[in-house]
Amino acid sequence: MEKKIRKICCIGAGYVGGPSMAVIADRCPYLDINVIDKNIERIAKWNSTNLEELPIYEPGLKEVIKRVRNRNLFFSNDLEKNIAEADMIFISVNTPTKSRGIGAGQASDLKWIESCARLIGEHSIGSSIIVEKSTIPVKTAQTIKSILDSYSFKKTLDNEKIKSFSILSNPEFLAEGTAISDLENPDRVLIGGEDEMAINTLKEIYLNWIKGSKIITTDLWSSELSKLIANAFLAQRISSINSITPLCELTGANINDVAIAIGMDSRIGKYFLNSGPGFGGSCFKKDILNLVYICNHYGLIEVADYWEKVIDINNWQQKRLTRIIVEKLFGTISEKKLAILGFAFKANTNDIRESPAIRICKDLLEEGCYLNIFDPKVNELQIKEELGVNDKDRLPETNRGSWVFTSSITQAVNGADAIVVLTDWSEFNNLNFENFSKIMRSPSWVFDTRNVVNVKAAKLYGFKVWKLGDGSTN
Numbered sequence: 001m002e003k004k005i006r007k008i009c010c011i012g013a014g015y016v017g018g019p020s021m022a023v024i025a026d027r028c029p030y031l032d033i034n035v036i037d038k039n040i041e042r043i044a045k046w047n048s049t050n051l052e053e054l055p056i057y058e059p060g061l062k063e064v065i066k067r068v069r070n071r072n073l074f075f076s077n078d079l080e081k082n083i084a085e086a087d088m089i090f091i092s093v094n095t096p097t098k099s100r101g102i103g104a105g106q107a108s109d110l111k112w113i114e115s116c117a118r119l120i121g122e123h124s125i126g127s128s129i130i131v132e133k134s135t136i137p138v139k140t141a142q143t144i145k146s147i148l149d150s151y152s153f154k155k156t157l158d159n160e161k162i163k164s165f166s167i168l169s170n171p172e173f174l175a176e177g178t179a180i181s182d183l184e185n186p187d188r189v190l191i192g193g194e195d196e197m198a199i200n201t202l203k204e205i206y207l208n209w210i211k212g213s214k215i216i217t218t219d220l221w222s223s224e225l226s227k228l229i230a231n232a233f234l235a236q237r238i239s240s241i242n243s244i245t246p247l248c249e250l251t252g253a254n255i256n257d258v259a260i261a262i263g264m265d266s267r268i269g270k271y272f273l274n275s276g277p278g279f280g281g282s283c284f285k286k287d288i289l290n291l292v293y294i295c296n297h298y299g300l301i302e303v304a305d306y307w308e309k310v311i312d313i314n315n316w317q318q319k320r321l322t323r324i325i326v327e328k329l330f331g332t333i334s335e336k337k338l339a340i341l342g343f344a345f346k347a348n349t350n351d352i353r354e355s356p357a358i359r360i361c362k363d364l365l366e367e368g369c370y371l372n373i374f375d376p377k378v379n380e381l382q383i384k385e386e387l388g389v390n391d392k393d394r395l396p397e398t399n400r401g402s403w404v405f406t407s408s409i410t411q412a413v414n415g416a417d418a419i420v421v422l423t424d425w426s427e428f429n430n431l432n433f434e435n436f437s438k439i440m441r442s443p444s445w446v447f448d449t450r451n452v453v454n455v456k457a458a459k460l461y462g463f464k465v466w467k468l469g470d471g472s473t474n
């Protein structure tokens, strides 16, 4: 048995809420879906008639939005009305790492989750299915339930209609840059819960486009925990391959060949073995930190230490890259110009949260160099929020370097001593080294941290090349 659902509301119009609801709306035209957010500017961008102004960039997103927006998908700041009318409410708000207080630097800050539970308790009418889509620590469903139960109890005392809630965990596994295809064709959909009718109701929605064999159901706690563990395992693979890159550089081996050789073992598998400047994005670090916090909480110190190492290696890789750049450029980059190609944490997104480019650029600036930064989708304001003072407002008496935002690769490269590739945008596969050799200072260097540069072409035009994990370029 399942419940008839007509209206869905999703709290949080971010990287998950926006695309995931757009795909549900696309595949289920019979549903009315309202994505709500307290951020007025964000909602205005989702409603912009110019689809280039959507608040997030994802390949394929514009096309889906064009089909469904104002048909059966709506974006609004009216939290109360949309919560009151909904039969099913998704919670898709941010769950960042706590910055102060108990658990600071590790535990997830659940204040946004709690405020959602209170909003729902206050405004929801009748029975509702509450779906946790945000990534949260195991046992969060219990917190949400306690808050909702207290509101129901209060309403009973006030002789109001009693509300009933079922809580489901339905973690999202999409990756940015491939969000739409991940949502349209996921490896699996995971639903955790106790109430069979609620589980079947959510399952029925996904069955509109996903095979039943891909929809797995479990208890709440296994579902919540699986999400953290999936991210921890993915991040662990990146730290594992990155930890081997210096060994390749020192021994003359090549990390890509090693990755191919080990990946052909079907037990290891070929995916997620690309070495790079370290993983970024809003989730891997925060979710592992959260796992570490939970392990410590339960006294599992060795387990916590084990997972913390995944983050240590990630930080070490980022620091290591700056050291190499300085060493290669005759031990100093003070007043040298570097072209930074790519600022997003990965290709095909405008997201810079936890991007390795942030740490690396900050370290380079500490060395007193000038950075010309180019990224096809990231804007100047985003970079300014992370790097702060740029060329225009730099105090000349400080020894710290400065940066400028450039709107083309050629502009970034003009007059530079080195090109540093930090994001795997396909635009960087065919750099015009012939032209660059004429406009850069020599000796001109290319530092490729993403294995995207055509080394042969660069060398042909006299470039010195350093490629991550490639012993032949060291």
Ligand code: NAD
Binding pocket: 011, 012, 013, 014, 015, 016, 017, 036, 037, 038, 039, 042, 079, 092, 093, 094, 095, 112, 115, 116, 133, 134, 135, 136, 172, 173, 174, 175, 176, 282, 283
């Ligand atoms: P986000 O920061 O892009 O969006 C969250 C939105 O929630 C913001 O716009 C914020 O204004 C809104 N919000 C917060 N509290 C609110 C409230 N009380 N009422 C109304 N609006 C509120 O975050 P995101 O990247 O979409 O991530 C959301 C969750 O999904 C996180 O838990 C994250 O770990 C998880 N997740 C993210 C990804 C990803 O690729 N970004 C993938 C899988 C899971």
Ligand code: UGA
Binding pocket: 135, 172, 173, 174, 175, 176, 177, 231, 234, 238, 271, 272, 273, 274, 275, 276, 277, 278, 279, 280, 281, 282, 283, 284, 345, 346, 347
């Ligand atoms: C990741 C997971 O892949 C998603 O399944 C999960 O839903 C999501 O986190 C989340 O919970 O937020 P995302 O961070 O968007 O998705 O992107 P990934 O493709 O996983 O890349 C993360 C980082 O790892 C990027 O900086 C990327 O460049 C890096 N990476 C990835 C590598 O360095 N090597 C690889 O082989 C793969």
